[in-house]
Amino acid sequence: MASLPPIDTPSGATGAGAFDVPAEREGGALFEYLLRLGDDALILGQRLGEWCGHAPSVEVDLSLANFALDLIGQATFFLNYAGEAEGKGRDGDRLAFHRDVLDFRNCLLVEQPNGDFAQTMARQFLFSTWQRRLFQHLAASADETIAAIAAKAVKEVTYHAELAAEWVIRLGDGTDESRRRMAGGLDWMARFVPELFEADDLTLFLAGKGIAADPTLFRADYDGEVHRVLAQAGIEPPAGQRPILGGRRGHHSEHLGHLLAAMQFLPRTYPEAAW
Amino acid sequence: MVKQLAHVPVKGHEEGVWQILAAVPDPEIPVLSVVDLGIVRAVEPDRVLITPTYTGCPATQVIERDIRAALDAAGFRHVRIETALSPPWTTDWITAEGREKLHAYGIAPPGRGAVHCPQCGSAHTQEVSRFGSTPCKALWRCRDCAEPFDLFKCH
Numbered sequence: 258m259a260s261l262p263p264i265d266t267p268s269g270a271t272g273a274g275a276f277d278v279p280a281e282r283e284g285g286a287l288f289e290y291l292l293r294l295g296d297d298a299l300i301l302g303q304r305l306g307e308w309c310g311h312a313p314s315v316e317v318d319l320s321l322a323n324f325a326l327d328l329i330g331q332a333t334f335f336l337n338y339a340g341e342a343e344g345k346g347r348d349g350d351r352l353a354f355h356r357d358v359l360d361f362r363n364c365l366l367v368e369q370p371n372g373d374f375a376q377t378m379a380r381q382f383l384f385s386t387w388q389r390r391l392f393q394h395l396a397a398s399a400d401e402t403i404a405a406i407a408a409k410a411v412k413e414v415t416y417h418a419e420l421a422a423e424w425v426i427r428l429g430d431g432t433d434e435s436r437r438r439m440a441g442g443l444d445w446m447a448r449f450v451p452e453l454f455e456a457d458d459l460t461l462f463l464a465g466k467g468i469a470a471d472p473t474l475f476r477a478d479y480d481g482e483v484h485r486v487l488a489q490a491g492i493e494p495p496a497g498q499r500p501i502l503g504g505r506r507g508h509h510s511e512h513l514g515h516l517l518a519a520m521q522f523l524p525r526t527y528p529e530a531a532w
Numbered sequence: 533m534v535k536q537l538a539h540v541p542v543k544g545h546e547e548g549v550w551q552i553l554a555a556v557p558d559p560e561i562p563v564l565s566v567v568d569l570g571i572v573r574a575v576e577p578d579r580v581l582i583t584p585t586y587t588g589c590p591a592t593q594v595i596e597r598d599i600r601a602a603l604d605a606a607g608f609r610h611v612r613i614e615t616a617l618s619p620p621w622t623t624d625w626i627t628a629e630g631r632e633k634l635h636a637y638g639i640a641p642p643g644r645g646a647v648h649c650p651q652c653g654s655a656h657t658q659e660v661s662r663f664g665s666t667p668c669k670a671l672w673r674c675r676d677c678a679e680p681f682d683l684f685k686c687h
Contacts, residue, residue: 302588316660320661320662323588323663326586326588326590327586327587327588330584330586330589331587334587402617405616405618405620408618408619408620409618409621412687413587420662
């Protein structure tokens with residue numbers, strides 16, 4: 258927790274929780290870390306899929322659906338690999354569709370509701386800007402599979418980050434109404450940014466082995482990029498918010514359960530269903 | 533009666549395997565084969581190495597199935613299909629023949645210079661949407677002949 262800005266964080270909200278999985282062994286730690294990477298992508302991909310057929314224009318509809326596809330592709334690779342690391346015969350589908358909410362390890366940012374288009378783009382901008390830097394680091398991971406997935410995905414994530422930044426600027430620098438909505442979206446999402454830079458024991462353990470990336474290393478770069486884009490958008494960076502953490506330990510907002518209910522309904526009801 | 537297919541060892545038949553794969557179309561851009569697209573990385577005695585184009589490309593599974601069917605039909609049932617992610621696929625791997633086929637089909641091939649309209653050849657073009665009908669394409673239009681067209685994105 259030393260990596261976080263000086264904030265008033267109750268220890269109960271971030272300390273060891275009832276649902277923590279012990280990860281003394283390297284295999285267990287790797288499994289946990291891969292769940293984090295895979296669940297971030299899976300949950301945001303599912304969220305973006307909710308826009309399909311509802312976006313403001315057909316071009317935006319296509320772009321959000323394509324983001325979702327990229328993310329679900331990432332999730333497939335990471336969760337399949339997580340299943341291998343765990344060694345209990347679970348594959349990516351099993352992990353995606355047959356775990357309960359307390360077992361998910363995604364950050365809280367990605368499970369936040371879509372809200373309006375501005376809120377969705379605020380979330381995308383804050384997440385993709387982070388994920389791009391994370392994958393740039395992970396492309397040099399000592400774990401060959403993680404490095405290969407990250408090197409492949411970073412090309413797509415760069416695109417996500419650029420497009421989301423363009424929308425933050427266009428809406429922020431648009432009408433009073435569009436600026437109000439973008440500022441509101443950023444206000445909603447900013448509380449969940451500190452969690453992205455949380456370097457807990459598990460991350461530091463794996464970073465020490467060259468497998469994981471310590472996110473504190475690119476915090477300054479991230480903040481610089483966010484401030485640059487917000488300045489261009491004419492929006493004051495949200496300040497004075499109380500950070501909310503816990504997703505990495507399975508402490509989720511109420512929104513995730515509803516998302517999983519929609520996502521998991523079919524495979525749980527008809528476990529043998531196939532295309 | 534079960535019809536037994538002969539096992540054909542690949543060794544010495546690599547060229548033949550490449551020809552079989554060159555006849556397997558990409559499901560989303562059927563004018564291109566999986567070889568034209570640079571999806572096939574290597575043909576070895578016991579395996580064919582393929583690579584996905586985009587991380588989330590929904591055609592990936594169909595491509596693997598189609599390659600499997602083509603190999604089986606030619607008697608290469610024992611040849612495994614394996615996926616390699618690294619190094620990541622790039623549009624630079626699309627063959628010269630593939631680029632010509634794209635252009636003839638009405639899709640502007642990926643490039644780093646000006647985008648030329650595949651209909652009239654004009655460079656007076658503009659982007660309509662960065663995302664098109666598939667993950668690999670962007671939507672453009674020609675400002676001379678006014679035709680909309682797909683651009684295969686540089687990746």
